[in-house]
Amino acid sequence: MSTxxxxxxxxxxxxxxxxxxxxxxxxxxxxxxxxxxxQDPDFPARAVEYCLEAAGIGxxxxxxxxxxxxxxxxxERLLDTFSGNAPSGFPMFREALPEWAERKLDLPRxxxxxxxxxxxxxxxxxxxxxxxxxxxxxxxxxEEAAILTLDAVGEWSTSAIGHGRGSRLELTQEQRxxxxxxxxxxxxxxxxxxxxxxxxxxxxxxxxxGRPLYRDKILENVAEVGDDGALELDMSYFSYxxxxxxxxxxxxxxxxxxPRPPESAIGQKEMDLASSIQAVxxxxxxxxxxxxxxxxxxxxxxxxxxxxxxxxxxxxLLREGPFEEIWVQPAAGDAGGALGAALLAWHHxxxxxxxxxxxxxxxxxxxxxxxxxxSIGLFLDxxxxxxxxMDDESELVDRVAEILDSDKVVGWFQxxxxxxxxxxxxxxxxGDPRSPEMQRTMNLKIxxxxxxxxxxxxxxxxxxxxxxxxxxxxxxxxxxxxxxxxKHLHRTLTDEERVRMEDPDxxxxxxxxxxxxxxITHVDYSARVQTVDRERHxxxxxxxxxxxxxxxxxxxxxxxxxxxxxxxxxxxxxxFRCFMATDxxxxxxxxxxxxxxxxxxxxxxxxxxxxxxFTLD
Amino acid sequence: xxxxxxxxxxDREALLAFWASASLLIGLLLGAAAILAGVTSAAGxxxxxxxxxxxxxxxxxxxDRTLDQAYKRWSKATRAYADWARKTVTGIWxxxxxxxxxxxxxxxxxxxNSPWRSRGTLPDRAYGDPGGSxxxxxxxxxIRDFTGWAVRSGRAxxxxxxxxxxxxxxxxxxxxxxxxxxxxxxx
Numbered sequence: 001m002s003t004x005x006x007x008x009x010x011x012x013x014x015x016x017x018x019x020x021x022x023x024x025x026x027x028x029x030x031x032x033x034x035x036x037x038x039q040d041p042d043f044p045a046r047a048v049e050y051c052l053e054a055a056g057i058g059x060x061x062x063x064x065x066x067x068x069x070x071x072x073x074x075x076e077r078l079l080d081t082f083s084g085n086a087p088s089g090f091p092m093f094r095e096a097l098p099e100w101a102e103r104k105l106d107l108p109r110x111x112x113x114x115x116x117x118x119x120x121x122x123x124x125x126x127x128x129x130x131x132x133x134x135x136x137x138x139x140x141x142x143e144e145a146a147i148l149t150l151d152a153v154g155e156w157s158t159s160a161i162g163h164g165r166g167s168r169l170e171l172t173q174e175q176r177x178x179x180x181x182x183x184x185x186x187x188x189x190x191x192x193x194x195x196x197x198x199x200x201x202x203x204x205x206x207x208x209x210g211r212p213l214y215r216d217k218i219l220e221n222v223a224e225v226g227d228d229g230a231l232e233l234d235m236s237y238f239s240y241x242x243x244x245x246x247x248x249x250x251x252x253x254x255x256x257x258x259p260r261p262p263e264s265a266i267g268q269k270e271m272d273l274a275s276s277i278q279a280v281x282x283x284x285x286x287x288x289x290x291x292x293x294x295x296x297x298x299x300x301x302x303x304x305x306x307x308x309x310x311x312x313x314x315x316x317l318l319r320e321g322p323f324e325e326i327w328v329q330p331a332a333g334d335a336g337g338a339l340g341a342a343l344l345a346w347h348h349x350x351x352x353x354x355x356x357x358x359x360x361x362x363x364x365x366x367x368x369x370x371x372x373x374x375s376i377g378l379f380l381d382x383x384x385x386x387x388x389x390m391d392d393e394s395e396l397v398d399r400v401a402e403i404l405d406s407d408k409v410v411g412w413f414q415x416x417x418x419x420x421x422x423x424x425x426x427x428x429x430x431g432d433p434r435s436p437e438m439q440r441t442m443n444l445k446i447x448x449x450x451x452x453x454x455x456x457x458x459x460x461x462x463x464x465x466x467x468x469x470x471x472x473x474x475x476x477x478x479x480x481x482x483x484x485x486x487k488h489l490h491r492t493l494t495d496e497e498r499v500r501m502e503d504p505d506x507x508x509x510x511x512x513x514x515x516x517x518x519x520i521t522h523v524d525y526s527a528r529v530q531t532v533d534r535e536r537h538x539x540x541x542x543x544x545x546x547x548x549x550x551x552x553x554x555x556x557x558x559x560x561x562x563x564x565x566x567x568x569x570x571x572x573x574x575x576f577r578c579f580m581a582t583d584x585x586x587x588x589x590x591x592x593x594x595x596x597x598x599x600x601x602x603x604x605x606x607x608x609x610x611x612x613x614f615t616l617d
Numbered sequence: 618x619x620x621x622x623x624x625x626x627x628d629r630e631a632l633l634a635f636w637a638s639a640s641l642l643i644g645l646l647l648g649a650a651a652i653l654a655g656v657t658s659a660a661g662x663x664x665x666x667x668x669x670x671x672x673x674x675x676x677x678x679x680x681d682r683t684l685d686q687a688y689k690r691w692s693k694a695t696r697a698y699a700d701w702a703r704k705t706v707t708g709i710w711x712x713x714x715x716x717x718x719x720x721x722x723x724x725x726x727x728x729x730n731s732p733w734r735s736r737g738t739l740p741d742r743a744y745g746d747p748g749g750s751x752x753x754x755x756x757x758x759x760i761r762d763f764t765g766w767a768v769r770s771g772r773a774x775x776x777x778x779x780x781x782x783x784x785x786x787x788x789x790x791x792x793x794x795x796x797x798x799x800x801x802x803x804x
Contacts, residue, residue, distance in 0.1 A: 013802070072748030072766040078804055079775060086719035087712060094707045096804035101785035107747060108758040123756060124744035153803065161733070173733040197802070230732040240803065291733070349744045 003350075004061055006051065007342030008044060008111070009068040009131070009334050011104055013197060015044040016335035018367075018419075019051035023346045023354070025139070027054035028367040028419040030335045033570035038617060039198065040567075043103075043114050044338075050369055060118035065111055066345040068337030069128040071104050073155035077177055085241050092243020124349060126341040128154025129305070132329075133171055135340030136304035137164035138347060138354060139361040140327040146298040147171065148288060151305030151333070152182030152197075159231075161292040164302065167347040167354035172295065178241060179233050181284050182307050184223055187238055188277040190246035192270040193260030198617040204312055205453035207278035208524035209506060210271030214255065215279045221254055223280065229288025263616070266452070266506060278312060285313045286321055293322040304329040304336055308480075309421065311528050315482035330365040330478035331420035339419075364477055364536035366426055368417025369570065373591045376572045380589070385576065386598040391591050393539060400588055401546040404556065407435050408585035409446060411561055413575045414539050418568070422479045423560035424530060425458060425540035427568050427575070429584065431519065431557040433457055438519035438557055440511060445583035448611055449564040452506035454527070455557045457520035460544050461531040463554035467517070468529050477537075479530040479558075489516045490525060519557045530558060565614035581610035635688050636677040644670025699788045706788075710781040718774060 007018040010031075018028035027050065032038055034046035052058060078100075082093050103110050108123050126134070132149040147162045147169060158180035162171035189199045192206070219225060224232045235241065237251040245259075252258050260270055289301060301323040308314065309332045318326050329336050346352050373389070380387045390396040403410055409431045418424045429446060431438045433455075443451035456479055457467075465472040468483040493501065497512045501523070515521040534541050548554045561569045563582060569575040572589050579587040579594070580603055587594040648666025651657045657665060677684045745755035748766035756762050760779065767775045 012804075066744070067747075070747060070749060072746075072762070072770075074804075075766075076749075076770060076772065079772065081803065082711070083715045083718040086716040089715075090708070090711050092803065093711050093715070094704060097707050097781070098703055098785045098788070099804065101782040105763055105782065106759050108756045108762075122745070125747045125756070126744065127739050130739055157736075160736070162738070170738045171736060174736045175733060226732060228733060243803070344739075345744065348739075348741050351741070 003063050004055065004057060005064045005066060005342045005345050005350075006048065006062050007066045007068065007131075007338035007340070007345070008048070009337035009341070010043050011041055011099070012069075012334055013041055014039040014333055014335045015041055015047070016331070016338040016419075017044045017047035017051045018339040018342050019055055020342045020346055021055055023343075023352055025339065025361060025363065025367060027051040028331070028339055029369065029417065029570075030331075030419070030567075032567040033368065033417060036567055036574070036613075038565060038567050038614065043110060045114055048114070054369070058118055059115040060120065062115070062119055062121045064121050064345050064350070065115070065119075065123045066341035067107060067111070067123065067125045068131040068334070068341040070125050070155055071107055073127070075100060075105065077153075077156050081178075081241055088242045095243065124345055126337075126344045127157075128337065129157040129160040129174065130169075130171060130344060131337040131340035132304040132332075133160065133162060133164070133169055133302075133340065134344040134347075135331065135336040136302035136308075136327070136329040137169050138167075138343040139329070139339070139357075140300075140302045141356060141358055141360040142300045142302065142325070142327065143356050144298060145300040145302045145327070146292045146296040146323070148285075148292050148301060148303050148308075149305040150181055150285065150288070150303070150307035152180055152186060153177045158182065159288065159305070159307075161288065161295065163296045163298065167352065169348075175230060178235060178238075179231050181231055181281060182305070183238070183240060183246075184231070184233060185277060185281055185307065185310075187240070187246040187251070188273060191251065191255065191259045192273050193262050193264060193266070195262065195617050196246060200306070201309070202453065203274045204278060204310055205522075206266070206271055206274035207312070208275070208522050208526065209452070209509065210268065210273070210275030212276040212279040213272045214276035217254065218276055218280050222251070225280070225284055225287065227287060228291035229284050229286075231284055268504065271506075278310075281307070281310060282313045282316050285310070285317055289317055289321045289323065299324045301326045302328070304332045304340070306333045308332040311480050312482045312526070314480055315526075318481060326481075327360065328478065328480045329420075330362060330418075330422065330424075330480065332480075333421065335420065359475075359535070362478075365419045365422075365424060366416040366536070367419040368426075370416045371572055371590065376589045376592055379572050380576075380592060380594070383576070383603065384600055385594060385603060386600065387589075387592040387594045389592050393542065393591075396588070396591060396593065397539070397543040397546045399593060400543055400586070401550050403586050404430065404432050404547055405551055407432055407437070409438075409442060409583070411575060411579050411584050411587040412540070412543075413561065413569070413572065413587070413589045417570055420478070422456075422530075423558065423568055424477065424479060425532060425537055425558065427561040427570070428458075428558045429561050430458070430559075431455075432551075432553070433517040433519040433555045433557045434551070434553055436511075436513050436518050440507075441583070442519070442557065442559060447559065447562075447564055448582075448607075452510050454510065454522050455520055455559045456528040456530060457517065457555045458530045458532050458540075458544065458558040460541070460548060460554040461533040463548070464529065464531050467555055468527060470529070474529075474531060475533070476529050476531045477533065479528055481529060482526045483529050484525050485515045485517065485521050485527055491515055491518075517553075517555055520555065563611060563614065565611075565616045577605055577610065581605040581607050632681075632684055632688050633678070635691065636684055637674060639687070639691075640670045640674035640677065643673045644668075702788050703785060706781055706784050710778065714774075714777055 005020040015031040019026045029047045031044035031047045032040040129149045133147045144165045150159045156176045157174040160171045160174040186196045194202050222237045239248040412428045644666040647669045648662040651662040742753035743751040747756045
């Protein structure tokens with residue numbers, strides 16, 4: 001009889017559930033994908049339902065439910081923050097306490113109520129950073145590794161380091177709230193006019209446009225960084241302890257004015273600030289990595305926590321840092337805590353051994369729901385959509401490669417949905433990276449967002465080093481590292497293009513092709529690489545092979561299948577609505593191919609109405 | 618305690634449930650008023666109340682639009698009440714308890730010197746506890762967990778928060794909660 005452990009992260013950011021059967025990851029998904037509410041923090045009822053369904057069990061068969069943090073320890077931190085900032089901390093107190101009274105201080109009741117009377121198992125509580133650490137180490141392909149977790153805050157810890165070996169991990173050092181690299185980065189996210197806790201990746205994307213002019217100012221005034229990556233913030237520059245905003249008047253005075261209003265024009269100052277905080281972030285990560293390397297002597301590092309999604313820092317750490325290999329949990333944010341908590345319960349609490357998988361145990365992070373051709377066909381017939389069922393896969397990939405080659409944009413919906421914030425070829429919008437117009441088309445007509453960021457490339461793993469400055473056969477299946485485009489693919493800019501590169505409007509700058517693959521090349525020639533291999537990616541790999549055979553290009557543009565503010569699509573229904581509300585040309589739902597031009601007028605979705613459902617991130 | 622339920626989108630079932638409760642209340646009040654005024658006997662008032670409740674219910678059912686408007690007004694009023702009550706209750710506790718604790722130097726954060734600190738890994742027996750206890754106990758839920766944590770963590774003063782937490786739990790205002798876009802949510 002199998003043992004089932006369910007991990008849950010909830011009530012903070014981006015709730016999720018993950019299920020283990022005898023220690024093996026059966027399923028994992030974020031609640032936002034089902035409820036269609038971006039970063040839904042509510043109890044992940046739908047994600048739990050999916051996980052149980054995927055395993056073919058009911059709640060009565062669950063042995064353990066593991067929550068990803070210790071609620072009362074976090075409550076201690078809050079109480080100390082409230083009392084330490086009284087009387088100015090009332091706004092946060094007023095918002096926070098009802099949530100704690102209603103749910104967070106009585107999680108066993110909440111969990112048992114949600115799972116129903118059938119559940120008779122044990123409820124346990126891991127620690128936030130231990131959950132992150134477990135999510136990074138246990139699924140990694142390493143028998144032994146150093147561990148580094150970096151985020152904004154969990155209970156008290158804001159970062160932690162340690163070591164894992166076999167089925168045990170140990171965190172030996174930590175830094176504590178309010179001194180936090182994640183909070184520092186979020187403060188600059190807020191100050192530069194992006195939304196906190198979702199706009200951090202935009203700041204990272206903005207950084208190559210600027211120069212790190214404010215780096216010294218940050219390190220001399222706002223944050224003191226030790227040689228070992230220990231970070232000490234001067235809290236007079238921040239106001240997040242009072243719960244009003246991230247930064248204080250003193251911060252605004254130091255950097256020359258109030259925060260940029262959201263959605264207003266981005267100026268050179270914001271670009272330079274982005275470049276500066278990115279530089280500081282990279283330095284802290286490198287120093288912390290050096291520190292943990294010195295303590296453990298390990299050649300391999302595993303990472304998790306929201307800061308570990310900073311793929312520019314990850315790329316630099318791999319190039320310049322002391323570790324030979326690095327593995328980052330693809331669901332590095334709080335959603336991944338669900339998986340980490342379950343794995344901790346399995347290996348630590350239950351004492352079960354671990355079998356190291358040479359490729360990793362994350363399964364390409366394709367752990368969400370899949371839909372069969374029959375149900376998709378019935379759905380399409382029911383709504384009256386015109387579709388071509390192509391059961392011959394060779395014919396299908398041939399057709400889609402041809403569509404991509406004609407500068408068209410394809411919604412690609414195949415197999416199990418991704419667990420984590422990145423679309424990795426299961427719920428992706430794909431296009432031809434050689435097209436100079438592709439970036440603009442995808443950004444403005446499909447994603448409905450600012451266009452200063454290039455898209456990520458998917459590259460056939462066997463060709464990765466031909467296109468990017470990586471090791472031959474580099475295995476980066478989770479889009480968590482940045483590498484430069486190979487020099488021979490760079491374009492020499494004309495005089496006119498050089499002038500355009502100085503334009504204050506970033507949309508002008510980004511439209512200047514930097515390489516033979518303009519849609520995926522950033523202004524500094526970098527790209528956020530995902531390798532695609534035969535074993536993990538199946539049909540997606542075969543499609544890319546066909547595209548390569550046809551065009552000589554082993555790369556496609558890959559962006560998440562959603563519009564701005566929308567969670568990545570989960571079901572064929574979500575995908576079809578997104579397809580009809582945007583200028584996508586083709587939708588491939590498993591074996592069903594839909595062309596936009598063939599769809600009945602009555603099925604058109606009003607783009608404005610569709611967009612209005614989602615809050616801009 | 619009043620359990621204030623704040624559904625976002627009233628559907629037909631919610632409307633009928635609301636109106637059935639309202640009709641029953643009308644009947645009860647009318648029956649009680651009749652007894653107090655000495656107009657009828659107990660049996661008569663029961664009959665009167667039941668009849669009034671039934672009529673009110675049928676009248677409401679036949680006029681969906683009126684029912685919908687009544688429901689919305691009620692929902693708006695309860696939401697406003699719940700928000701007001703939440704602010705009042707949290708305000709009273711914050712301005713008394715937390716300000717006092719803060720002024721006396723209790724609690725508070727250590728804002729200086731944050732080098733890497735030594736820490737241990739959670740002992741295997743400590744997973745059952747929602748707090749920091751390593752005694753191997755499992756969560757039992759509610760007040761007992763809170764009390765146990767408060768005593769063990771040296772924060773016995775937080776027991777005075779229990780009445781506030783109970784009131785806030787009764788005032789279920791989650792439906793009206795909105796997250797601030799300008800700040801990383803620390804809770």
